[in-house]
Amino acid sequence: MSMNGNENQFTTVTGTLNTSAGQIPSTSAEYKSADRLAAWKARWGIHRAAWLIKPGLYALGAPSAASPVFATANYKLSFDNLRRNLKGIDSWILVLNTKGINVWCAAGKGTFGTLELVRSIMETGLEKLLEHKSIILPQLGAPGVAAHRVKAYTGFSVTYGPVRAEDIPEFMRLGNKTSPEMREVRFGFFDRIILAPVEFVQFGKYILPAALILYLLGLKADAVLAAGALLAGSVLVPAFLPRLPGRSFALKGAAAGFSVVAALSPLLDFDLYQFCARTLIYIPIASFIGLEFTGSSTYTSLSGVKKEMRIAMPAQALALLTGLLMLAFRRLL
Amino acid sequence: MSLRYLKGVATLKLDAARCTGCGMCVNVCPHAVFRLENRKAIITDADLCMECGACALNCPVQAITVKKGTGCATAVRNGFLHGTEPDCGCGEDSGC
Numbered sequence: 001m002s003m004n005g006n007e008n009q010f011t012t013v014t015g016t017l018n019t020s021a022g023q024i025p026s027t028s029a030e031y032k033s034a035d036r037l038a039a040w041k042a043r044w045g046i047h048r049a050a051w052l053i054k055p056g057l058y059a060l061g062a063p064s065a066a067s068p069v070f071a072t073a074n075y076k077l078s079f080d081n082l083r084r085n086l087k088g089i090d091s092w093i094l095v096l097n098t099k100g101i102n103v104w105c106a107a108g109k110g111t112f113g114t115l116e117l118v119r120s121i122m123e124t125g126l127e128k129l130l131e132h133k134s135i136i137l138p139q140l141g142a143p144g145v146a147a148h149r150v151k152a153y154t155g156f157s158v159t160y161g162p163v164r165a166e167d168i169p170e171f172m173r174l175g176n177k178t179s180p181e182m183r184e185v186r187f188g189f190f191d192r193i194i195l196a197p198v199e200f201v202q203f204g205k206y207i208l209p210a211a212l213i214l215y216l217l218g219l220k221a222d223a224v225l226a227a228g229a230l231l232a233g234s235v236l237v238p239a240f241l242p243r244l245p246g247r248s249f250a251l252k253g254a255a256a257g258f259s260v261v262a263a264l265s266p267l268l269d270f271d272l273y274q275f276c277a278r279t280l281i282y283i284p285i286a287s288f289i290g291l292e293f294t295g296s297s298t299y300t301s302l303s304g305v306k307k308e309m310r311i312a313m314p315a316q317a318l319a320l321l322t323g324l325l326m327l328a329f330r331r332l333l
Numbered sequence: 334m335s336l337r338y339l340k341g342v343a344t345l346k347l348d349a350a351r352c353t354g355c356g357m358c359v360n361v362c363p364h365a366v367f368r369l370e371n372r373k374a375i376i377t378d379a380d381l382c383m384e385c386g387a388c389a390l391n392c393p394v395q396a397i398t399v400k401k402g403t404g405c406a407t408a409v410r411n412g413f414l415h416g417t418e419p420d421c422g423c424g425e426d427s428g429c
Contacts, residue, residue, distance in 0.1 A: 107385075107387075108385065108386075108403050139360070139361060139363065139387075140363065142360075142361035142385075142387035142390070142391055143385040143386045143387040143390065143401070144390075145390070145391075146390045146391055147357065147391050148391070148393040160360050160361055163363060178360065180365060183359075183360065183362070183363065183365065184363060184364065184365055185363035185364065187336055241336065242336055247337060247338055247339050247340070248339065249406075291406045292406050292407060294404050294405055294406045295403070295404075295405030295406060295407050295408065297336075297404070298363070298383070299336055299337070299338055299364065299381075299383050299404075300338050300383060300404030300405075301338060301339075301342060301343055301382060301383045301384040301402070301404045302384050302400065302401075302402025302403060302404050302405075302408075302409070302419060303342040303343060303344055303384060303400065303402075303404075304338045304339040304342045304343075304404055305404045305405065305406055305408075305409055306409055307339055307342050308339065309406060309409055309410075
């Protein structure tokens, strides 16, 4: 499946298992350096679309008819995260076709959904393979799957497992029950900072060339400020999210942007007028990028984002325009 | 961690009369918005709701309503520009 043709370096398929439902590819809990490199590349957006896992049923270890079934998405990071946490647990892994998207995003879109799960259960002949009729889903699959409908269509009962695969052994020890901690999505420093590369690359591909052009035009200070606004919105916002003021992401981005412009100002040869104009130009850019981080956050609602965008977008545009007019006005004098 | 989003915006509603107290909403909510009390679900703090829709979809008696969506600025902008519902365009090479 991998476009760059080096799929064999990964621990996706390690062999086959002969079962009553035919030959099932087997996988392992082993996590190699090639898998780690793939995860790193995916986070930086390199060949992201290539990290697809073939949908279908996989055997991990030596599963029997009594072994548990875990469902996941056909995104390499999701699949790897599940299997590496199933060390010593003989089990079946059912990979749904989510078009290479992780479980939570796919559930939001409905591709990790009731119909795909029902189709997968039927197509893989899971019923013939097992003596039980239950399947464990990651809790974050719940926005796409109606457990009672799956039961009505297939007879399989869905149990929602923990949010994080690392809690699976403890979940099983508790008799397939989640604790409140296992059910709660976190958004700690590490969870946030691993998202920074994606944000940085997404906006860097426009802002860094623009900064280079500014630099070549002799506008060195503006080149530095443009890069600073990019850093503020894409790195400082994720890193310092709880410490930045307000609940609005646009406001947090603006605050990060202001900090960067203020921190850089001693290095820049600006008078107060020029400083104000630059502030009005670069803060909205940081604010805009900060607002985009709502898409990566784990707690923002659509209603909330709509509300803050109605205020933030015109404010950002107005500030940017005012800043540019201030600079143009001064040139004309 | 106390990361909270804007106050009083979530569209989450629970009809206590319909609720059978099965606890599915408690099981699927990623932000501990629900609690069972006297064999009925209650909303502890609607401001914690991110409108993922897991509770409403998994409620077997349709006691919960929420306008499901992704709290994503890119999605809202795409929807506004194309005149459709918010769409994050997650796929191919996107960040989510």
